[in-house]
Amino acid sequence: MxxxxxxxxxxxxxxxxxxxxxxxxxxxxxxEPIELQLLDAQGCVLVDDVTVPVSLPPFDNSSMDGYAVRVADVAGASEEFPAALTVVGDVAAGSTGKLQVGPGEAARIMTGAPLPPGAETVVPVEWTDGGLGGGPVSAMPARSLSPEGASGQVRVHRPAEARAHVREKGSDVKAGELALEAGTVLGPPQIGLLAAIGRGTVRVRxxxxxxxxxxxxxxxxxxxxxxxxxxxxxxxxxxxxxxxxxxxxxxxxxxxxxxxxxxxxxxxxxxxxxxxxxxxxxxxxxxxxxxxxxxxxxxxxxxxxxxxxxxxxxxxxxxxxxxxxxxxxxxxxxxxxxxxxxxxxxxxxxxxxxxxxxMGLKDVHRPRVRAVLSADKALTSPAGRRQFLRGKYADGHVTPVGGAGSHLIAALAHADALIVVPEDDRSVEPGAEVEVLLLG
Amino acid sequence: MxxxxxxxxxxxxxxxxxxxxxxxxxxxxxxEPIELQLLDAQGCVLVDDVTVPVSLPPFDNSSMDGYAVRVADVAGASEEFPAALTVVGDVAAGSTGKLQVGPGEAARIMTGAPLPPGAETVVPVEWTDGGLGGGPVSAMPARSLSPEGASGQVRVHRPAEARAHVREKGSDVKAGELALEAGTVLGPPQIGLLAAIGRGTVRVRxxxxxxxxxxxxxxxxxxxxxxxxxxxxxxxxxxxxxxxxxxxxxxxxxxxxxxxxxxxxxxxxxxxxxxxxxxxxxxxxxxxxxxxxxxxxxxxxxxxxxxxxxxxxxxxxxxxxxxxxxxxxxxxxxxxxxxxxxxxxxxxxxxxxxxxxxMGLKDVHRPRVRAVLSADKALTSPAGRRQFLRGKYADGHVTPVGGAGSHLIAALAHADALIVVPEDDRSVEPGAEVEVLLLG
Missing domain, CATH: 3.40.980.10 (MoaB/Mog-like domain)
Incomplete structure (x- = not known):
C-alpha cells in the first residue's frame, strides 16, 4: 500500500x-466428499441417499426367550392342563442349524434366533415350566450349566396365536427403502442404522x-x-x-x-x-x-x-x-x-x-431468538454500527455481562449469548425486546 | 445360577x-482430576477456582492506531488550526523501548502498545494528517514501506481528553479476582480467558x-x-x-x-x-x-x-x-x-x-420439556411400565416416529426425542400433554 x-x-x-x-x-x-469408516463419519453430512440393501430383520425371528411351537399344539393349554411337548433342541441367535419343529414338538428358542421351519409361534419361557416339571419359571438356566434344557419335555401353560412374539422379516425396514437422505448429519442413531443395514463405510463431506x-x-x-x-x-x-x-x-x-x-x-x-x-x-x-x-x-x-x-x-x-x-x-x-x-x-x-x-451443513448459523432485555440501565450503541454485546440468556430474558469494551474477555467467558443492537438503534431500554444469538 | x-x-x-x-x-x-494442556481440556470440568495472577491488560495501552500525546498540546486543535507535533518514534505492540513523550512531542502508537511515559492520551490516526502534511488520513502506511512515518511532524486535527483511547491496566480483570469457578465447563471462551491470564495447563476431570x-x-x-x-x-x-x-x-x-x-x-x-x-x-x-x-x-x-x-x-x-x-x-x-x-x-x-x-458435570441429564402430542390416534402403553417412544419435537409439539416395537432402529434414526408415557397411563390421546426427552 x-x-x-x-x-x-x-x-x-x-x-x-x-x-x-x-x-x-x-x-x-x-x-469434496470422501468415503469414511462409519465412526470417522460422526458429525459429518451424508452425500448420497442411502437405500436399504437387505430387509431388516433379514429373517423371521423370536422377540422372546421361549419355545417355538405349532399353534394347535398349545391351543387350550393352561397351568392346570398344560400342553406337554418334546423339546427337539435349541435355536440360539446366530443359529444356522436345520432344526424342524413337528407336531407335538418344541424348539427352545432365544431372542433374535430365526424361527425354525414348522414352528408357527413362540411361547415365552415364563409361560412354561422351562422343562423342569414344576410351575412357571422366570428364566432358562444357562446352557453351559444345564445342557439338558435343550432336550426332554416342556409343559406350556398358555396358548399362543400364530406369529406371536415373532418379528417378521422386513418389519423394520425393507430392501430398497430409503434409509437416510442425502444431507443427513450422522449422529449416533444414524450410524447405528447404517451399521444395521451393513454399511461399514459411507460417503460424507x-x-x-x-x-x-x-x-x-x-x-x-x-x-x-x-x-x-x-x-x-x-x-x-x-x-x-x-x-x-x-x-x-x-x-x-x-x-x-x-x-x-x-x-x-x-x-x-x-x-x-x-x-x-x-x-x-x-x-x-x-x-x-x-x-x-x-x-x-x-x-x-x-x-x-x-x-x-x-x-x-x-x-x-x-x-x-x-x-x-x-x-x-x-x-x-x-x-x-x-x-x-x-x-x-x-x-x-x-x-x-x-x-x-x-461441511455441507444446511444450517450454518447459530440459533437466534427474541428476548427481553434485563438490565439496570439502557444499553447504548454507536449509530450506524451493529453492536454485539455479551449476555446471559435464560427463559426469554437476556442480561448483559460486562460492558461494551471490546477487550473484556473475562465477560465473554461468563456469557452464553450475544445481544444484537441494530445499526439504527442508539440505545435499548430495559424491558425492550432484542435479538439474541445463542452461543451454546 | x-x-x-x-x-x-x-x-x-x-x-x-x-x-x-x-x-x-x-x-x-x-x-480423579489431572493437569491437562489447555486445548486438551476442552469440554472438561474445572476442578479448582482459578484466580487472576496478573491484571489484564497488564499495562495501560492504546486501543487505537494513532499518536500518544499530551492533552495540552492538542487542546483546541482543528483541521483549520492543527496542532503540529514532533514525532519522536514508534511504539509498536510488544514494544519494550524507553520512548518518552515530552511537550510538543508525539509517539506514533499501535493498538495494544504500552502508553509511553509522558503521554496522557491517544489521538487516532484518522484525526491527523498521518505525517503527510495534508488532510486527515484513514490509515498509517506500513512501517516497512515508509519508515519515515516514525519521525518528522504530525498535524493533529482534534483535541483529546486525558486517557482517551487508553485501556487501563486491570480494566478487564484485576490480579486476585476470581477468573473461573470450580465446576465450570471449559468451552472456547473459557479456554481463551485461561490463556489470556497465562495459564498453559489446567486441572480438570x-x-x-x-x-x-x-x-x-x-x-x-x-x-x-x-x-x-x-x-x-x-x-x-x-x-x-x-x-x-x-x-x-x-x-x-x-x-x-x-x-x-x-x-x-x-x-x-x-x-x-x-x-x-x-x-x-x-x-x-x-x-x-x-x-x-x-x-x-x-x-x-x-x-x-x-x-x-x-x-x-x-x-x-x-x-x-x-x-x-x-x-x-x-x-x-x-x-x-x-x-x-x-x-x-x-x-x-x-x-x-x-x-x-x-466427568464431574452438574447437569448429567438430557433436557426434559412438556409437549403436546400430535398423532392420528392414541398412543397405547403397557400398564406398570414407563414407556419411551421415539418422536420428533418441534415448537412445543411432539410426533411419534415409527411404532412401539423395540426393534425399529430405522425410526430411531429419524427421531430427535423420546416421548415418556408414565407407568400408570395405558393410553395417551392426541392433544394431551406429554413429557419429552430432547436427544439432540
Whole structure:
C-alpha cells in the first residue's frame, strides 16, 4: 500500500455485517466428499441417499426367550392342563442349524434366533415350566450349566396365536427403502442404522481442517514470564477450540511476530493441511499491521476471486476484517481483528458459518431468538454500527455481562449469548425486546 | 445360577427406572482430576477456582492506531488550526523501548502498545494528517514501506481528553479476582480467558474412557456377507458414537460371540483402558445370555459394591438391565439389552448420565420439556411400565416416529426425542400433554 493510498477522501465506506457474510460464504464451497469408516463419519453430512440393501430383520425371528411351537399344539393349554411337548433342541441367535419343529414338538428358542421351519409361534419361557416339571419359571438356566434344557419335555401353560412374539422379516425396514437422505448429519442413531443395514463405510463431506494463527510481537505463550509490553496469546487457543466446536479439525499454529515475510511464509507452509486459514490481528490501520501488509498482495490478478481483501464493517466490536483466498488451491482465509473479544465475535459471525458451509451443513448459523432485555440501565450503541454485546440468556430474558469494551474477555467467558443492537438503534431500554444469538 | 434359582415364585420384582438410575449413579464417582494442556481440556470440568495472577491488560495501552500525546498540546486543535507535533518514534505492540513523550512531542502508537511515559492520551490516526502534511488520513502506511512515518511532524486535527483511547491496566480483570469457578465447563471462551491470564495447563476431570462391546453369535461386521441367522452388529457403533457425543473417549471393541469365557476374558483385557464398560445383549432370560452368565459371578463377596447385578425394570423398551463394577479397580460396568432400540434408549437413560457424572458435570441429564402430542390416534402403553417412544419435537409439539416395537432402529434414526408415557397411563390421546426427552 502506498502512502498516498492512505489519504482519506472523506469517510471510508463501511460494509454491512450481512453483505460481508454473504461475500465470505459466496467464496466457500462444501468440501469434496470422501468415503469414511462409519465412526470417522460422526458429525459429518451424508452425500448420497442411502437405500436399504437387505430387509431388516433379514429373517423371521423370536422377540422372546421361549419355545417355538405349532399353534394347535398349545391351543387350550393352561397351568392346570398344560400342553406337554418334546423339546427337539435349541435355536440360539446366530443359529444356522436345520432344526424342524413337528407336531407335538418344541424348539427352545432365544431372542433374535430365526424361527425354525414348522414352528408357527413362540411361547415365552415364563409361560412354561422351562422343562423342569414344576410351575412357571422366570428364566432358562444357562446352557453351559444345564445342557439338558435343550432336550426332554416342556409343559406350556398358555396358548399362543400364530406369529406371536415373532418379528417378521422386513418389519423394520425393507430392501430398497430409503434409509437416510442425502444431507443427513450422522449422529449416533444414524450410524447405528447404517451399521444395521451393513454399511461399514459411507460417503460424507469430511471435517474441514482449520489452521489458526495469531499475530502480534506482543504475544507470548501462557506459562511464560511476561516482560514489559507483552501479553499472553489467547486468540489462537480460543479460536482453535471454537473451530473444533463448530465441527472442524483445528490446528493451532500459535503466535507469529509482526513481520510480513515471516507471516507470509508461515501461512504458505500451513496451506498443505488447511481447508481454511484463520488469522487474528494485524488487519487495522496501524503501521505494523502485518496481516494486511503481507496478504494484501498475495492474489493473482489474472485469477478471479484470488487474493485477500480488507474492509471496515459497520459493526462493534470487529470493525476491521479481511477475507479471500490464498495459494495454488485458493484456500479460503479469514483475517480477524486481534482484540480477543473482537476476534471471538468475528469467529462466531463469519468463521463458524464458513466452517459449517465447508461441511455441507444446511444450517450454518447459530440459533437466534427474541428476548427481553434485563438490565439496570439502557444499553447504548454507536449509530450506524451493529453492536454485539455479551449476555446471559435464560427463559426469554437476556442480561448483559460486562460492558461494551471490546477487550473484556473475562465477560465473554461468563456469557452464553450475544445481544444484537441494530445499526439504527442508539440505545435499548430495559424491558425492550432484542435479538439474541445463542452461543451454546 | 442354578436351575432351581430360575423357578418363578410369583411375579418377578420390577425396579423402577428412577430407582435403577439412582443405584447406578450412587456407584459412579467423578474421575480423579489431572493437569491437562489447555486445548486438551476442552469440554472438561474445572476442578479448582482459578484466580487472576496478573491484571489484564497488564499495562495501560492504546486501543487505537494513532499518536500518544499530551492533552495540552492538542487542546483546541482543528483541521483549520492543527496542532503540529514532533514525532519522536514508534511504539509498536510488544514494544519494550524507553520512548518518552515530552511537550510538543508525539509517539506514533499501535493498538495494544504500552502508553509511553509522558503521554496522557491517544489521538487516532484518522484525526491527523498521518505525517503527510495534508488532510486527515484513514490509515498509517506500513512501517516497512515508509519508515519515515516514525519521525518528522504530525498535524493533529482534534483535541483529546486525558486517557482517551487508553485501556487501563486491570480494566478487564484485576490480579486476585476470581477468573473461573470450580465446576465450570471449559468451552472456547473459557479456554481463551485461561490463556489470556497465562495459564498453559489446567486441572480438570479427564474425559472418561468408555469401552463398548456388543455380544451375540448372530452378529457380523458391516460390509461382510450375511449368512442364515446373522445380522449386522449395530449397537457397538451406535453406542460408541453416543459415548463420544456424551463427552467420553470411546473405544469400540465390537461384537463378542456368546461364550462366557471369551466374554469374561475380553472384558478383563479391556479394563486397562476403561473408566466405564458398556455391554449390549445377553442380559435376559435365555439359555445363551452370556453377559449374565459370565458377569453374575465376577464380584468379590467380601468387597461391598463389587459385582454385577441383573434386574428387570418397569420400562419399555429396556426391561432387562445389569450394572455394577468389575476388576481390581471396581470399574463400573453397565450391561444393556441387545435389541438396538432397547440398548440405545438404555444408553440415553443410564449410560449418558453415568458418563457425565464421571466427568464431574452438574447437569448429567438430557433436557426434559412438556409437549403436546400430535398423532392420528392414541398412543397405547403397557400398564406398570414407563414407556419411551421415539418422536420428533418441534415448537412445543411432539410426533411419534415409527411404532412401539423395540426393534425399529430405522425410526430411531429419524427421531430427535423420546416421548415418556408414565407407568400408570395405558393410553395417551392426541392433544394431551406429554413429557419429552430432547436427544439432540
Amino acid at each position: 502506498s502512502a498516498a493510498a492512505t489519504r482519506n477522501t472523506g469517510q471510508d465506506p463501511l460494509w454491512s455485517v450481512d453483505d460481508h457474510l454473504e461475500d465470505i460464504l459466496a467464496g466457500v464451497q462444501p468440501l 469430511p471435517r474441514p481442517r482449520v489452521v489458526v494463527l495469531s499475530t502480534g510481537s506482543e504475544l507470548i505463550q501462557p506459562d511464560e514470564e511476561l516482560a514489559g509490553g507483552q501479553i499472553y496469546d489467547s486468540n489462537s487457543f480460543a479460536l482453535t477450540a471454537a473451530a473444533r466446536d463448530a465441527g472442524a479439525i483445528a490446528y493451532r499454529v500459535g503466535a507469529v511476530a509482526d513481520d510480513a515475510d515471516t507471516l507470509r511464509s508461515t501461512v504458505e507452509d500451513q496451506l498443505v493441511r488447511a481447508d481454511l486459514v484463520v488469522t487474528t490481528g494485524g488487519v487495522s490501520v496501524g503501521a505494523y499491521d502485518v496481516v494486511k501488509e503481507a496478504l494484501s498482495s498475495v492474489g493473482d490478478e489474472d485469477e478471479p476471486g484470488s487474493g485477500i481483501e480488507f474492509r471496515k464493517l459497520a459493526m462493534q466490536p470487529g470493525k476491521p476484517q479481511g477475507f479471500g483466498s490464498i495459494g495454488p488451491d485458493h484456500t479460503p482465509l479469514l483475517a480477524l481483528p486481534g482484540n480477543p473479544v473482537s476476534s471471538y465475535v468475528s469467529f462466531e459471525l463469519f468463521v463458524r458459518p464458513a466452517i459449517r458451509t465447508l | 442354578s436351575a432351581a434359582a430360575t423357578r418363578n415364585t410369583g411375579q418377578d420384582p420390577l425396579w423402577s427406572v428412577d430407582d435403577h438410575l439412582e443405584d447406578i449413579l450412587a456407584g459412579v464417582q467423578p474421575l 479427564p474425559r472418561p474412557r468408555v469401552v463398548v462391546l456388543s455380544t451375540g453369535s448372530e452378529l457380523i461386521q458391516p460390509d461382510e456377507e450375511l449368512a442364515g441367522g446373522q445380522i449386522y452388529d449395530s449397537n457397538s457403533f451406535a453406542l460408541t458414537a453416543a459415548a463420544r457425543d456424551a463427552g467420553a473417549i470411546a473405544y469400540r471393541v465390537g461384537a463378542v460371540a456368546d461364550d462366557a469365557d471369551t466374554l469374561r476374558s475380553t472384558v478383563e483385557d479391556q479394563l486397562v483402558r476403561a473408566d466405564l464398560v458398556v455391554t449390549t445383549g445377553g442380559v435376559s432370560v435365555g439359555a445363551y445370555d452370556v453377559v449374565k452368565e459370565a458377569l453374575s459371578s465376577v464380584g468379590d463377596e467380601d468387597e461391598p459394591g463389587s459385582g454385577i447385578e441383573f434386574r428387570k425394570l418397569a420400562m419399555q423398551p429396556g426391561k432387562p438391565q445389569g450394572f455394577g463394577s468389575i476388576g481390581p479397580d471396581h470399574t463400573p460396568l453397565l450391561a444393556l439389552p441387545g435389541n438396538p432400540v432397547s440398548s440405545y434408549v438404555s444408553f440415553e437413560l443410564f449410560v449418558r448420565p453415568a458418563i457425565r457424572t464421571l
